Amino acid sequence: MDLMAVTLHVNGSINQVEADSDIPLLWVLRDQLGLTGTKYSCGIGVCGSCMVLLDGMPAKACRITAAECAGKKITTIEGLADQADHPLLKSWLELQVPQCGYCQSGQIIMAYALLSEKHDPSADEIDQAMSQILCRCGTYPRVRQAIQQASEMMRAKDPS
């Protein structure tokens, strides 16, 4: 394990970090950059709590090294904080989706990526995307409703 200098573009700011060559992005975000909104839960890429956007695509932060992310645009849940008016976040709050909230960064990031790619995902596409994020509290029915509602709002605003 060698320490190396890595430049990370996170939520619009540039961060220089000294990182182990094999350290997953998750731990650089949490322990070095203090961005604790991205959560550790399984560490093996199964639960999806650590989902971030990498150049707009969903990626599990526990399964990619920080070094691999150099030069790429990383968006964490904190990076969506200024988008409280986004239909997805509005629906999420309106439908009172979170319970304990621990997995919700992963849920929101995944849903955001899904709707960014396609304003009107099919039920199967929603299933496929959202089944990658586990929730122990059982917020799934509301996650589904929030995505469907946001999708309707987005289509009403931007019919395509």
Next chain:
Amino acid sequence: MKPFDPERRDFLKKSALSAGSALVLGIAWSGEIVAETDATPEFKPNAWLKIDTHGVVTLYIAESEMGQGPFTSLSMLIAEELEVDWQKVQVEHAPLDPAYGFQGTGGSRSVRRNWKILREAGAVARQMLLAAGAEYLKAPVDRCQAQRSHITHRPSSKSVGYAELVGRAAEMPVPKGVTLKQPEDYRLIGTPVSRLDLADKLNGKARYGIDTKLPNMLYATIAQSPQFGGRVKRFNGAEIKQRPGIIDCFELEEGVVVVAQGTWQAFQARKALKIDWHGGKAAQLDSDNIIQRLSDETSQKPSLILEHGEPIAQLGSALKSVDTEYRLPFQAHMTPEPMNCTVGVEDGRYRIWAPTQSPTSAMATAAKALKALMPELSEAELEARIEIITPLLGGGFGRRIKQDYVTQAVKIAHHMKHSVQLIWPREEDVQHDHYHPLTQHRLRGSLDEAGNPQAWHHLITGLQSGKYGADALAYDIPHVRVEMLRLDSPVPIGPWRSVSNHYNAYAIEHFFDELARAGGQNPLELRLKLLKEARLKAVLQRAAEATAWQRQDQQRILGCAVHSSFGSHVAEIVELIRLDEHKLKLGKITCVIDCGIAINPDTIKAQLEGSVIYALGAALKPPIMLKNGRVEQHNFHDTPILSFEETPPIEVIISYSRLDPGGVGEPGVPPLAPALANALLSAHGKPVTRMPMKLNGAS
């Protein structure tokens, strides 16, 4: 027992004010250090609330917020009587203080035990504000009214805000008795109020225990004996200490600890540990033999839980009887936030961020751990050096009633003489849970000539099993015996959502269908005939109507179950859809609850949706299996929980009631598995004697 830094509470008030006081609504985050300014007067009539000169109302909630919503529902109880502008309310986890009694969240008790106390706390404050407002308005108090954070003199409509009355109200005598509002006058209770903790759960600001960051904090993790009861023989500590980023590696009674500069380094070093263990006493035990072996070893006899009539004689002479045995496996909690605890060490004092369901137990646990390390100090002296801070919990489900992570974190911080965060990797969390116990249920029942249950005998054999859920048979059956052989367990056992109600309700409710079918009776109609509790009967009736119970055929098969627990009554109906001759899929699940007055109906619905999904996962997914005295599973890949796509549509119906509130976090769990098993019994004609169940084919 006083926190060592009493001023810290005031930091929070100022941080809230500095953000502007127009709209507060949300959580006031503990641990944020904000520059101290001059103290401003405040009205703090009791331990539960405080109003400042900006009109900001801070409510102190002494229950852990783990998603079940007490920050909001309990705040509603205070606010209802206090007559405050809800937009000016902020909530904070109460400090550990004897004023709040025993601080422990579990047993779906939060609303029930705070129901009267919190409304009275609000009403007392309202009375003092009324007195202050009347004085300010120079009006008789009986002509004044409290509403939306104002005292108004009705005839003249002259009005003054709570903010202006803070100093004056604090001088008013505390009323001896207060009159509480009648349900028809409720303004907040019974309405779907947005949860105070949600906004920060959408933007990454919500702070869980694992998110605690202290200056120069070190990161620790632990490797505990895979075999229960095992002890460290030797380990490659010297080699581990050579790894980059590793500060220390040492042995504790519980296992081997690695301390590092970051979580990742600690986790990697843990993986590189080579530990020889002294075997534990559980070495020979497997899930398949543990009940038999422990039963053979014990000299204990089953203890009687319930008996009336002559069940044994009746069973001996019965014309028709059913005899069955169910075995239900160990289950893990799988809280999304793994066990962790952060200890700040400074000048011999310990600030402990414990994501715990019981701050009171965390304090006792920490003091006990330190007492062993510093026997010269008394318990009182030690407690004076400890502060317990309760952050948000990333799931609880009963796991965080236990305090093992607190003990370990305190020992590690003491050893390092340094602030440390202990995080268990998921693998440690799965293998060192305090599990839902494995239980076995022998059930015998007999029927009379008309096909009605005549005798009922239920023998529960389980590891530290409990009687709740089996101690009051809901049905009117003439001859009943319920008994339990509670075995000592070498496997750690703890409360799991709905505790013993889960397995006991399974046994009772599934066996009831076995008996009903043996007697040629419709199980739902037989329930309606024999249920003793009118409220339970009513929720079942409602569920039957909502699902059109009568409209069943080969394509649409329903199973029902009922259970009363934690002061609430629930009926659930599971629908199976036949896709073809060999294939069934889950249809809709319907859940009806009578929980008395529904404080925050939307939270109640969310809790029941969650309960159904939690229980469905336990019914269908691979459980925890014990093999050679250790847990075979490791992580979410081999201990899966229910996923998004596996979740069927769920409808929750809240039965309107004006009776005092019951619990809502757990009562939705017990009826689900038996309702599903009953649907499968109907579909396949065979009882479901083992979990996990299989929708298709016998299990």
